[in-house]
Amino acid sequence: MGRNTRKRRTPLATKAIAASAALALGGGGLIWANFYASAHESNNSGQNQTKAAAGQVATIACPDVQQKLTNVPEKARQGVATELANLDKQITEAYARLASTRQAQTQDAGFVQNAIVGPLKEKRAATLDRIRIDIQRVGGQVDAAGLSALAACTTQSANQTTAGGQQQNGGQQQNGGQQQQNGGQQQNGGQASASPSAGAGQNIGGQAGNGPVAADFVDITKVQPNVAAKPRKTGNASNGTFTTRCGVNANKNHNTDNVIVAPGVNNGAHHLHDYVGNQKVNAFSNNNTLIADQTSCQNRGDLSAYYWPVVRIQNGTQDFDQNADGGGKEGNVGKILTPVQAQIKYVGSPTSKVTAMPQFLRIITGDAKTTTNGLANANAHWSCTGFENKVQLTTQYPICPQGSNVVRTFAFQSCWDGKNIDSANHRTHVAFADANGNCGNGFKAIPQLTMRLVYKIAPPVVQNGQVKNAYAVDGFPEQLHKAATDHDDFIAVFKNNLANTIANCINQGRQCQ
Numbered sequence: 001m002g003r004n005t006r007k008r009r010t011p012l013a014t015k016a017i018a019a020s021a022a023l024a025l026g027g028g029g030l031i032w033a034n035f036y037a038s039a040h041e042s043n044n045s046g047q048n049q050t051k052a053a054a055g056q057v058a059t060i061a062c063p064d065v066q067q068k069l070t071n072v073p074e075k076a077r078q079g080v081a082t083e084l085a086n087l088d089k090q091i092t093e094a095y096a097r098l099a100s101t102r103q104a105q106t107q108d109a110g111f112v113q114n115a116i117v118g119p120l121k122e123k124r125a126a127t128l129d130r131i132r133i134d135i136q137r138v139g140g141q142v143d144a145a146g147l148s149a150l151a152a153c154t155t156q157s158a159n160q161t162t163a164g165g166q167q168q169n170g171g172q173q174q175n176g177g178q179q180q181q182n183g184g185q186q187q188n189g190g191q192a193s194a195s196p197s198a199g200a201g202q203n204i205g206g207q208a209g210n211g212p213v214a215a216d217f218v219d220i221t222k223v224q225p226n227v228a229a230k231p232r233k234t235g236n237a238s239n240g241t242f243t244t245r246c247g248v249n250a251n252k253n254h255n256t257d258n259v260i261v262a263p264g265v266n267n268g269a270h271h272l273h274d275y276v277g278n279q280k281v282n283a284f285s286n287n288n289t290l291i292a293d294q295t296s297c298q299n300r301g302d303l304s305a306y307y308w309p310v311v312r313i314q315n316g317t318q319d320f321d322q323n324a325d326g327g328g329k330e331g332n333v334g335k336i337l338t339p340v341q342a343q344i345k346y347v348g349s350p351t352s353k354v355t356a357m358p359q360f361l362r363i364i365t366g367d368a369k370t371t372t373n374g375l376a377n378a379n380a381h382w383s384c385t386g387f388e389n390k391v392q393l394t395t396q397y398p399i400c401p402q403g404s405n406v407v408r409t410f411a412f413q414s415c416w417d418g419k420n421i422d423s424a425n426h427r428t429h430v431a432f433a434d435a436n437g438n439c440g441n442g443f444k445a446i447p448q449l450t451m452r453l454v455y456k457i458a459p460p461v462v463q464n465g466q467v468k469n470a471y472a473v474d475g476f477p478e479q480l481h482k483a484a485t486d487h488d489d490f491i492a493v494f495k496n497n498l499a500n501t502i503a504n505c506i507n508q509g510r511q512c513q
Contacts, residue, residue, distance in 0.1 A: 057112055057155035058204050059478045060098060060120070061372035062091050065128065065150050066261070072135060072424035078263065079134040080424075085262035086127050088476065091153070092270050092330055094120045095478040099209055099331075117153055125151040158204060158213075161371050161480055204480055206470065207314040208331040211480035212397065214467040217460050220383070220398040225390040231350045231437035238348030240506035242447065243513045246276040246297040246306060248342040253296075254310070256326025257283035260362050260426055260489055267325045271309050271332050271368075271474035276342060278305040278493060287360050290493045301496035306344060308488045309368075309474040311337045311408075311455055331477035340405065341454035346447035348506040349414065350437035354445045356503040357492045362422045363430050363449070365412045366487030371479040377427070380486035381409045385454065397471065397483045399459050406455045406471070410488040414448035415439035447502050449490055 066084050094116050105111045128147050135142045205213035233239070253275040262268025265283055275281055280293040285305075295303045312319070312334035319336045321327025348354055367377035375394070382393040384400035388407055391398075400406055413430035423429040431443055439445050461468045472481035479485045492499070505512040 057098065058158040058161050059156050059210075059371065059480055060091060060095055060117065060153050061156050061478075062087070062120075062124070062153035063150040064369055064373050065131070065147075067373075067377075067425050067427070068146075068150065069131075069424050070428055071140070073138045073140040075138040076134045076140055077424060080131050081261065081263055082265060083127050083131045083134065085265040085268045087124060088262070088268070088270060090120060090123045090127070092477055094153075095210075096330070099477075112155060117155065120153055121151050124153070156372070161204075161482070205467070206331075206472065206481060207316065207333045208328070208477075210331040210477050211482065212467065212470050212472045214462045214465050216396055216472075216481075216483060217399050217462060217467055217470070218393065218396040220387050220391055220393075220404075221401055223391045223393070227388075227390055227392055231433075231435065233350040233437075234352075236352050237350050238353050238445070238506045239509040240348055241511050242346040242502045242505045243511075244277075244297050244299055244302050244304075244344050244346075245513070246295070246302070246342070246344055248339045249274040249276050249296075250338060251296070252338075253279060254321075254336075255282055256321075256324075257281075258489070259283055259285045259305075260364060260422070260491070269309075269368075270326055270330050270476050272321060272326055272336070273307045273474075273489075274310050274339075275305065275307045276344075278303050278491070281305045281307065281491075290360070290491065291495070299498065301494060301498040303493040303495060305489070305491040305493065306451065307490075308408075308410075308451075308453070309486070311406075311457075311471055311473050313337055313457060314470045314472060331481075332474045334472075337455050337457065337471070339453045340456050341452070343452040345450050345452075346502050346506060347450055348447065349433065349439075349445040351433075352439075352445045353507045354447050354503050355416070355418075356499040357446050357494070358416070358421055359492060359494060359499065360421050361416070361430075361446075361490075361492040362426065363412050363490045364426050364487060365410055365490075366485075368475055368485050368487045369479055370484040371482045375484060378484045379410065380484050381411075382483055382486070383407045383409070393483065395482070395484045397460075399462075400457070401459075406457045408451075408453040408455075408473075408486060410449075410451045412449040412451075412488070412490060414445060415443035416446045418442070418444050447506055451488060 065087055069080065072080050097116050098112065101111065101115070104115075108114075125148065128151055132142050132144050132147055205211045205216075254272050255275075256267045256269050256272050257265070258269040258273075259281060263283060268283055276296050278290055278293050278295055280289065290305065291303060293303060297304075312332065314334040317335045318328070319334065322333065323329065326332065366379040367373055370378045378394055380394045382396070382398050383391055384398050384404040385407060386404050387398075387400075388409070392409070398406060413432050415431040415433055417429050420429040431439065431441070433439055433445070455471075457471050458469055460470050473483070473486045475481055475485045494502075502512075
């Protein structure tokens with residue numbers, strides 16, 4: 001077993017996060033705007049302050065080490081996971097310091113590099129070296145130089161992070177074997193590409209000053225249809241479906257852990273999750289505890305863990321976690337919304353029969369860090385009721401018309417390597433089918449988990465480059481609550497031969513519940 005080296009925050013880090021949280025009480029934008037107005041009103045020195053403000057950064061971008069580690073020996077994985085969680089914690093604390101030192105940044109052009117990015121690199125270098133030691137200690141091989149090269153972080157301006165990162169709306173997103181296009185056209189509904197203040201880095205938007213901004217929203221009625229046709233089914237297709245009813249988390253089962261990515265680490269997600277299905281999932285869960293726990297699903301044999309980041313409405317209100325890690329302390333603020341519907345359905349393959357899911361299979365779909373990683377692993381799909389077959393958005397949140405509700409959908413990877421229930425980077429043991437619906441590289445088709453979450457949200461209003469009544473998905477604070485960071489997690493836990501029942505139902509073309 002690896003060691004848990006998670007340490008208590010230093011007084012400096014605590015002070016930085018507390019200062020950042022102070023912006024979270026509904027007036028963050030006003031506070032930032034007033035500060036920058038005062039910076040522009042100086043005389044001779046004011047010109048230098050204005051220049052520094054214009055060059056100010058919105059967030060910190062660090063290499064995602066987890067995605068690079070594909071061959072970690074099993075015996076080293078706990079220790080490595082703990083150190084990866086330390087890397088996330090270091091970035092979170094550095095971002096909090098960034099958010100709480102804006103005045104110092106206007107007075108010293110080198111402040112961010114010298115006081116934030118430089119020290120962060122030193123901390124990351126030490127952590128990466130511990131990862132190297134963990135791997136080599138059990139006989140694993142590691143590219144020490146390549147690992148060390150991941151220590152340095154960069155900064156991004158607000159313009160670089162607008163509407164989801166390096167890609168505005170083009171490109172293709174896989175949706176369970178379907179190529180889901182986000183249009184290629186501008187999807188900002190005639191609104192400015194960024195709010196005036198965000199362009200200069202003065203206001204990163206949102207109640208806590210870390211998003212979203214006006215450019216993160218689009219009037220869905222002004223977006224051209226972009227949903228591609230489904231792959232053509234062959235004679236060997238598995239046409240059935242299996243729906244499991246597990247509720248909407250009305251009992252408020254939440255935590256900020258992530259047992260897949262950061263086992264044994266409290267607050268490993270740095271944002272809040274909704275849980276349905278298995279009711280005792282936390283950082284310290286294991287296969288033995290998961291199979292023994294209770295479920296919210298009507299089918300008592302479904303003990304699977306289904307969990308996703310909460311959605312909040314940013315209207316100046318607070319929730320129970322306003323002063324907690326993963327909540328207001330880390331920029332996740334506002335009233336938590338419970339879905340009005342949550343549909344969990346397993347579907348088949350258009351080209352083959354499916355193999356039953358293995359017990360304790362873990363799958364993460366999407367990428368919580370697309371603001372700094374780019375969209376390669378993004379799998380967010382946002383839409384509105386009445387529009388789902390026409391428009392799906394990845395890099396923006398929809399503004400739905402009157403009478404229409406916001407919809408989040410997920411289509412998980414549907415191809416499995418046939419051997420592993422997890423992998424070092426939590427991705428390579430599963431894959432998406434290709435554009436024709438086929439699994440490649442010796443992978444086999446498994447029932448594809450799909451989820452549809454519906455929220456009743458008063459439509460945000462965009463005026464003069466500002467957004468009112470914004471909503472956003474919880475996330476790591478430095479990811480600025482971009483729509484593309486949406487993601488979903490799953491651990492397969494079945495009793496009473498349910499995994500085979502699901503596969504048989506789908507293979508026989510039946511519609512089961």
